[in-house]
Amino acid sequence: MATSIGIMDGAYFVGRNEILAWINARLHLSLSRVEEAASGAVQCQMMDMAHPGVVPMHKVNFDAKTEYDMIQNYKVLQDVFNKLKITKHIEVNKLVKGRPLDNLECLQWLKRYCDSINGGLMNENYDPVERRSKGGKERNSKASQKNSKSLQTNNSLSSPASSNGVIGNKISGMFWTSSFRTFLQLCSVFMTFFSFSVSGTKQGKQGGAADASLELQRLKNEVTDLKLSVDSLEKERDFYFAKLRDIELLCQTPELDNFPMVVAVKKILYSADQNDTALAEAQQIVSHSINNHQQIDFE
Structure with missing residues (x-):
């Protein structure tokens, strides 16, 4: 069940474009950023x-803009998790x-999680727009008319900050790669526009057009x-992910589960801290095990 998936699970390597496409298709939205x-x-x-009737939609504020209003939504979500006995911690x-x-x-x-419910099959009788409107009317008739737009403007109230060390550098690396792709797309748009401008240059400016053509070629090369570079980074990421995944599977072997070294390795694998506490704790576990063995040998 997805409620207890490990941090090295393939779920955490799904790209944001795929995530956004999934949300927009299911809920009939047009989100462009996570x-x-x-x-x-x-x-x-x-x-x-996923669970019709479990969520009190009249309590969900689709027009939430302040942190206080957002927290109220997460309280509703946490209550739903408690009802369904989902142990996922919401930060x-x-x-x-x-x-x-x-x-x-x-x-x-x-x-x-949703993919694990009914094999990920969408409830054909579920009308996301109607459910949002119904919940909005019970809260405020005015809010129901602009709930979809508010979902797309929430981020304007909080400046995106860079996040260092979020549960494993794997996600950071993936986001870095996605940033490269966004940059490439912008370059592609720029070159299309630039090429159009050059093609419309008058014959009397052939010298300037030639310089522009050289600059365009230089940008294409870049x-x-x-x-x-992006392809190389993706291959390197996949290589190290496969190695870490093999280590995780090995550590999950029942016969090895209580070995101190395995416990220490899992301590590092599953750590979500942004400091070296996991490494220090793992070293203490190994050191304690070695000292115990030395005492037994001495006796």
């Missing part, structure tokens, strides 16, 4: 789709800040180099 789901309303409605203080990586991780988990 930060736009920071209010918690999207998470509540996805759970409402509300991080999510309401609108930081991309924190919200991406939350949505990655949510997708994995984009090609960046694409190669």
Whole structure:
């Protein structure tokens, strides 16, 4: 069950474009950034789709803009988790800040959970727009008319900050790669516009057009180099992910579960801290085990 997936699970390597496409298709929205789901309303409605009738939609504020209103949505979500006996911890203080990586991780988990319900099949009788409107009318008739737009403007109230050391550098690396792809897309748009401008240059400015053509070629070469770098980074990421995944599977072997070294390795693998406490604790476990063996040998 997705309620207890490990941090090295493939669910946390689903790209944000795939996550956004999944949310938009299921809920009939048009989110363009994961930060736009920071209010918690999207998470509540996805759970409402997966478990009809469990989420009190009249309590979900789709027009939440302040952190206080967002926290109320997450309280609703936490109550739903408690009803369903889901042990997933919601890091509300991080999510309401609108930081991309924190919200991406939350949505990655949510997708994995929803995919585990009924094989990920969508409830054909579920009308997301009607459910949002119904909940909004019970809260405020005016809010119901602009709930969809508010989902897309929540992020304007919180500045996206860079997140260092969010549960494993794997997500950070993926976000860095996605940033490269965004840059490449912008370069592509720029070159298309630039090429159009050059083609419309008058014959009397052939010298300037030639210089522009050289600059365009230089930009194309840079984009090609960046694409190669992105491909190389993705291959390197996948390589190390496979290694870590093998280590995790080995550590989950029942016969090895209580070995001190295995306990120490899992301590590091599953640590969500942004400091070296996990490494220090792992070293203490190993040192304690070695000292015990030395005492036994001495006796």
